[in-house]
Amino acid sequence: MSAEVLAHIDATLDQRLQSLFQLIRIPSVSTDPAYADDVARCAAWLVNTLREMGAEASVRETAGHPMVVGHLPGPADAPHVLFYGHYDVQPADPLDLWNSDPFEPVLVKSGDETHIVARGASDDKGALMTFVEACRAYIEVKGALPLRVSFLFEGEEESGSPSLAGFLESAKDELDCDLILVCDTDMWGSDTPAITTSLRGLVGQELTVTAGDRDLHSGMFGNAATVLAQALASLRAPDGSVTIAGFYDDVQMPPDDRRAQWAALPFDATAFLGGVGRSVPAGEADYSVIEQIWARPTCEVNGIWGGYTEPGFKTVIPAKAHAKVSFRLAAGQDPVKIRDAFQAHIRAQMPGDCTVEFTDHGLSPAWAASADNPYLAPALDGLAQEWGRSTTCGTGGTIPIIGALNGILGVDALLVGFARFDNRIHSPNEKYDLSSFHKGMRSWVNVMDKLGQV
Incomplete structure (x- = not known):
């Protein structure tokens, strides 16, 4: 166990938050050519951050915005994971709807929560940095990670990933791994982390x-x-x-145990439909609303x-x-x-x-995690260590990059996210809960420990 790593994260939370703020302040808007230099500057910042941790890291040029690739060693007999995230962000417009400068992160108190408000705070810089800072803290305390880790950070996800497939083909051997980890999804609830196992x-x-x-x-x-x-x-x-x-x-329907886990989730179909002024499900009558959205x-x-x-x-x-x-x-x-x-x-x-x-x-194409993925249960256990609970879930949307990662590299993926549904991604006043950032780092420490034992 890594109680000392978790304690180190708690003691250095402000330092890690300032690191995230540095990244957020770089306006890496990929779709607007006016920000091309900022996108490149953001890639360079990430390379420098990985190198500070002892990683072999570099910027990789593409026909569009650059990729960042890094590698950290670990035990030779431990699994090798590839962590994917994107460092580009959506435009901040319309600016007049923001309550503060979108590229100057601020902490805003709201009830019992504190929000990090800025463009990219949730999608995907805050999520990306939960993993990076967890790795950094682990190395600072123990000198090395419990598994081998590679990083792939993309600068074009918000503009359609035009260079991703070609880059994956060219770097397929270098990025060969046992498991892909992606942190660009939501939790099931405010206190229940989830691993997304299917995308339509x-x-x-x-x-x-x-x-x-x-x-x-x-x-x-x-x-x-x-x-x-x-x-x-x-x-x-x-x-x-x-x-x-x-x-x-x-x-292909999900395995029965996954469907049973979905059925046990505290989901109120009447409230879900009523929240948008509807009352009658539009999908196939023989399936629950969750199954209609996630699996049909x-x-x-x-x-x-x-x-x-x-x-x-x-x-x-x-x-x-x-x-x-x-x-x-x-x-x-x-x-x-x-x-x-x-x-x-x-x-x-x-x-x-x-x-x-x-x-x-x-x-x-749709994507679904393999029913016999040996890393799923350990990862769920690692999340539950921090939160007291965890679950699998699906999503009704589509993330094309997962199909590219899975199809070209031929490796299964786990989508682990700490965002909440109300994070206003792509909208003015985007936010990431400070608790998501803090507990997300702690969660990754536990997950890495569990995966290292597979």
Whole structure:
């Protein structure tokens, strides 16, 4: 056990907080070329920090913003983990909605909690530094880590990770490891840390239906908007299921023990739906709301337009109508297969004198941690040591980089996060709870101890 490392973190919390503040003060906005020098400066800061800990570390140039790679030794017979985080942040706009300078972190008291308020405080600098500072504290007390650790810090996550896949391919041998750790997710509750074990994939499609060579007088012809509406309506059955042929063929449900753990979570479906003004679940009737969100695929219309939409009224029927449709995919589903099946389904709904065109807006597979991952239970135990409890969870969203890390490196991942749902990531007044930062560092010490014993 590492009680002395935990005590050292407690005694040096302010020093570690100041280190995080230094990182936050660098406005590493990846999507805006005006901040390119700051992104590079942030990468250099991280390299210097890793080197101070005794790591072999360097900036790796890409066609876009740089990667940071570092390596710390550990026992030869211990597992080798790769820790991934991103050091770039979203733009701070609109600035007038911030209560303070977004790149000058402040501590704000709120009830029993103290918040670190700044852009990147939660996503992902605060989360990234929980692991870095845990490693630093461990080395300061014991001289070395209980396992081998490599670091991969990306500078383009907030702008779509355009360089990540190519870099992973080129550095695959160097980044070879037993386990990937990612700290860019949420806790289940304010006092319950979670390991996210599943992410849904995404297929985005835009379609344009054409019915005629021009807009026409109403009352005499069929129109594109009606054809489109009927085609979209045909995608869903009354029980919430998706009607596309073969849609569910490859869906892989989580193992029974994981589903049982989800069922035991204190989740109030009525309150969840009521919080957004809804009362009836939209997904498949045979599954709980949590399973619908975390483990089942969906089909949604994100936007639909066509014809006259300005003030007043115009008796015209449109020649063209448009829609945007997205699918959240479950583990096992192939994004290309789902896209092709969707397009075939829509084409089959078209009358003989109507056409439809499609535009891709993203194809990302779902991801699920292996059911027999030997590191999952020890990591959960390490979290529970600090918090008194821990759980697995899923998420209804998509994190494409996990698919890239898992697919290219061929290694399973554990997504361990200490953020809370109210952290306002990407929004003005983003915050990270001081307790998340403090207990996150302590948690990583326990988790590293547990993983080192596998």
